[in-house]
Amino acid sequence: MIYAYAKITVTNPKALAEYRDVAGAALAKHGGKVESAAREFTVLDGTPDVPNVAALLSFPNKEAAVAWSNDPELADVHALRRSAGGSDILLLG
Template identity: 70%
Template structure:
């Protein structure tokens, strides 16, 4: 199992709502899922910029995570997420 940290700063809530409808099936296509998501992140240490939405994603392995982000059939789903605002996704491992 491998994990990814996703953070979003939302500027287009309508696009985020549309993305959320498609995000689960898009992740599942590559064995991924949202382990935990929150719109109420809390800083425990340091002074990071808090996102509007943060999530921990899981994938069976690195190849599955890379397959998800690079899947040409999911390009529109990723574009929808990006149109919702700034987003960063970091693979942990």
């Protein structure tokens, strides 16, 4: 199992709502899922760039995560997420 940290600074709530409707199926295609998601945060240390939305994603392995990210059939889904605002995803491992 490998995890990814995703954060979005929302500028287009409508696009985010549309993304939520298709994100689960897109993740599941490569064995991924949302482990946890939040809209409220408590900074424990430092001065991070706090997003509006953050999620911890899991995948069976690094290859599955990369396949999800690079899947041409999911290009529209990834574009929809990006259109919701600033979007960063970091694979942990």
